[in-house]
Amino acid sequence: MGQFIQYIQSYLASDKTPGAAGNMFWVLVYILLVFAGLSVAVIAMNWLERKILAHMQVRLGPMRVGPHGLMQPIADAIKLLLKEDIMPAEADALIFWVAPFVVVLAAFTVFVVVPFGPTHAITDMNIGILFMLGVSSLSVLGIVMAGWASNSHYPLIGALRSSAQMVSYEVAMGLAVVSAVLMTSLNAEGTGTLSMIGIVQAQQAQGEWFIFKFFPLGLVAFFIFAVAMIAETNRAPFDLAEAESELTAGFHTEYSGFRWSLFFLAEYSAMIAVSSIAVTLWLGGWLRPFPNLLTGTVWNQLFSLFPGITFLFFAAMCFYNTARMPKHPLFRIQTIGLAGFGVILGLIGLVLFIPAVSVRIQDIFWFSAKVAGFMYLYIWYRGTFPRYRFDQLMRMGWKVLLPLGLGVLILTAGVALLQEKIWHP
Amino acid sequence: MESMLHITTLHYLVLGAALFLLGVIGVLTRRNVVIVLMSIELILNAVNLNLVAFSRIWGGVHGQVFAIFVITDAAAEAAVGLGILIAFFRNKETVNIDEVNLLKW
Amino acid sequence: MAPVATPFFFYLLSGIMLIGGILVITRKNPVHSAVALIITLLAQASIYLMLYAPFVAGVQIILYAGGIMVLFLFVIMLVSIDRSMRERQFNSQWVVGIIAATALGGLFIAVYTKGKDIFPEHVLPIVEDNNNTQEVAKLLYGQYMFAFEIASLLLLVAIIGAVVMAKKRI
Numbered sequence: 001m002g003q004f005i006q007y008i009q010s011y012l013a014s015d016k017t018p019g020a021a022g023n024m025f026w027v028l029v030y031i032l033l034v035f036a037g038l039s040v041a042v043i044a045m046n047w048l049e050r051k052i053l054a055h056m057q058v059r060l061g062p063m064r065v066g067p068h069g070l071m072q073p074i075a076d077a078i079k080l081l082l083k084e085d086i087m088p089a090e091a092d093a094l095i096f097w098v099a100p101f102v103v104v105l106a107a108f109t110v111f112v113v114v115p116f117g118p119t120h121a122i123t124d125m126n127i128g129i130l131f132m133l134g135v136s137s138l139s140v141l142g143i144v145m146a147g148w149a150s151n152s153h154y155p156l157i158g159a160l161r162s163s164a165q166m167v168s169y170e171v172a173m174g175l176a177v178v179s180a181v182l183m184t185s186l187n188a189e190g191t192g193t194l195s196m197i198g199i200v201q202a203q204q205a206q207g208e209w210f211i212f213k214f215f216p217l218g219l220v221a222f223f224i225f226a227v228a229m230i231a232e233t234n235r236a237p238f239d240l241a242e243a244e245s246e247l248t249a250g251f252h253t254e255y256s257g258f259r260w261s262l263f264f265l266a267e268y269s270a271m272i273a274v275s276s277i278a279v280t281l282w283l284g285g286w287l288r289p290f291p292n293l294l295t296g297t298v299w300n301q302l303f304s305l306f307p308g309i310t311f312l313f314f315a316a317m318c319f320y321n322t323a324r325m326p327k328h329p330l331f332r333i334q335t336i337g338l339a340g341f342g343v344i345l346g347l348i349g350l351v352l353f354i355p356a357v358s359v360r361i362q363d364i365f366w367f368s369a370k371v372a373g374f375m376y377l378y379i380w381y382r383g384t385f386p387r388y389r390f391d392q393l394m395r396m397g398w399k400v401l402l403p404l405g406l407g408v409l410i411l412t413a414g415v416a417l418l419q420e421k422i423w424h425p
Numbered sequence: 426m427e428s429m430l431h432i433t434t435l436h437y438l439v440l441g442a443a444l445f446l447l448g449v450i451g452v453l454t455r456r457n458v459v460i461v462l463m464s465i466e467l468i469l470n471a472v473n474l475n476l477v478a479f480s481r482i483w484g485g486v487h488g489q490v491f492a493i494f495v496i497t498d499a500a501a502e503a504a505v506g507l508g509i510l511i512a513f514f515r516n517k518e519t520v521n522i523d524e525v526n527l528l529k530w
Numbered sequence: 531m532a533p534v535a536t537p538f539f540f541y542l543l544s545g546i547m548l549i550g551g552i553l554v555i556t557r558k559n560p561v562h563s564a565v566a567l568i569i570t571l572l573a574q575a576s577i578y579l580m581l582y583a584p585f586v587a588g589v590q591i592i593l594y595a596g597g598i599m600v601l602f603l604f605v606i607m608l609v610s611i612d613r614s615m616r617e618r619q620f621n622s623q624w625v626v627g628i629i630a631a632t633a634l635g636g637l638f639i640a641v642y643t644k645g646k647d648i649f650p651e652h653v654l655p656i657v658e659d660n661n662n663t664q665e666v667a668k669l670l671y672g673q674y675m676f677a678f679e680i681a682s683l684l685l686l687v688a689i690i691g692a693v694v695m696a697k698k699r700i
Binding site for chain 2: 537540547560585586590593602606608620621622624635638649665669670677681684687696698
Binding site: 022024092094095098125126127130131133134135137138140141144145148156160163167191193194195 | 592607663
């Protein structure tokens with residue numbers, strides 16, 4: 001027993017991720033934490049999407065189920081679990097059963113290398129970004145299998161369109177990623193790195209986020225990746241393959257109940273995963289804004305107050321809405337619930353002000369805040385842009401983004417070479 | 426039993442040889458062209474496994490570079506092979522290689 | 531990083547690969563064969579990780595499992611398989627095929643039992659440094675640059691060839 005406790009404590013002093021340090025116990029703990037965090041994030045995303053989309057369309061969204069619809073995702077989950085499990089008559093049972101699991105597997109395995117901090121990742125692979133791109137391309141297989149196994153026309157066409165779209169935009173994504181990885185090699189020994197933690201540390205060492213580097217090359221590469229990642233996850237405005245008005249929900253038409261919720265879970269996890277790639281590669285990962293410009297203990301302390309302030313702001317919004325609730329006796333439970341939720345958020349905010357907690361939470365908070373910004377952008381695009389037709393979509397993937405990506409790559413390589421020759425001849 | 430618990434290079438080579446044999450059996454005995462092509466991919470993978478195992482034991486990464494080239498070649502060959510299959514299927518409406526006998530006298 | 535439970539993982543992954551290989555060559559439905567091949571390829575990527583070749587493992591996942599197998603699945607869906615699933619699955623020369631494969635297997639066994647002493651040591655050292663990608667890049671763009679360029683030319687030829695082959699009218 002003492003040996004076990006010593007094994008647990010031997011990791012706490014090291015400065016590597018648990019996977020790199022070889023400590024199995026902490027690897028399992030981190031995996032459970034990432035799993036739990038991802039589930040909470042998907043539930044929150046569901047609620048946020050419906051509320052934000054509703055407010056953009058000048059309506060209210062779900063308001064009944066909990067105070068301001070806060071229990072709506074839980075009600076949805078219970079409904080999906082209790083639904084009847086239907087399988088089409090002539091469907092290939094094995095493939096029909098396996099397809100949602102392949103998509104969920106591909107969407108969740110990616111999080112093994114996502115860096116929430118310099119030591120806050122499950123592991124730090126040498127090929128981090130390559131692993132993420134590769135495993136997220138395995139979800140194409142699941143979609144093709146789902147569409148084929150449904151033994152019906154609309155899912156088959158939807159699956160073929162969806163997988164063709166995903167494969168096309170993977171090329172543009174790869175080129176944008178390569179030009180970002182190129183920028184990591186501008187250091188003393190002249191070698192870059194593919195590891196996710198190494199990319200953020202390169203941004204820290206070079207003093208600027210890669211989105212601002214070699215202006216406007218970093219920005220264009222980020223833009224290409226931002227567009228390609230929306231097409232990669234089949235979200236609006238690239239959601240022709242699964243939109244309800246086009247192909248009766250595309251490749252997951254024949255899936256109902258729990259299997260459909262697996263596809264839905266995988267879609268949101270994939271959104272968070274590619275946003276993590278964008279945040280790590282271009283937006284400085286876990287670094288706080290202006291890490292090298294505004295240095296000093298005063299600025300550090302100011303920025304370290306942000307996590308607590310964020311949660312206190314949410315708590316204040318909860319209390320404000322509690323005061324605005326109607327005074328009818330039927331709303332009493334909702335008012336109490338909302339006030340209780342505000343109290344919980346306020347307590348979390350106050351806990352985050354404690355220095356011992358705040359020091360550990362900093363990196364995770366900034367990373368999550370940037371990914372949350374990307375999630376808001378996803379919902380904003382869904383509420384704003386009209387849908388692309390499929391031939392327009394493919395034209396943009398191959399004829400616009402691919403040449404643009406190649407051009408950015410060549411120019412970035414040229415500018416990087418010039419910088420090496422001029423400043424380190 | 427002790428030698429089975431310690432994984433040496435020979436273990437990887439035997440695994441590669443077994444996969445190679447499975448691929449050869451698939452190529453020689455199946456009638457469906459798509460499955461024959463997939464068996465060819467199995468053969469190429471067995472060769473890759475051998476290359477990477479040898480690269481591990483002799484140090485250096487030459488074997489891994491060779492394996493990357495083999496994977497690239499396999500992609501090109503799968504694309505062209507499946508193109509031929511589609512062209513053939515368009516004419517004959519079957520994927521049975523026993524039907525590819527137009528030149529048989 | 532020190533390896534953990536290597537014999538267990540090796541036997542598990544090699545069992546998955548061999549079962550996947552057997553399923554590939556014996557299934558009647560080509561889609562089931564393709565799924566078995568995907569499982570085999572993913573298990574092989576894990577074995578590459580055990581052999582301290584993470585870059586080749588990443589390339590295998592992206593190209594093989596995520597590219598070539600998608601191509602196979604597309605073609606299987608385009609080519610109607612209902613008729614082929616009702617026909618006989620194994621061709622008429624299967625006896626000769628099995629005999630030839632057995633002879634090849636005997637050859638392998640002979641070569642391996644004779645030559646298993648040429649390997650320098652039976653205890654392979656643990657690779658500690660973490661720059662496999664950089665080593666591969668140094669070789670790929672240094673010594674094998676010519677082969678790299680020829681491989682890209684080969685891919686160009688394959689693209690043109692596949693497009694010409696699959697067009698309805700040239």
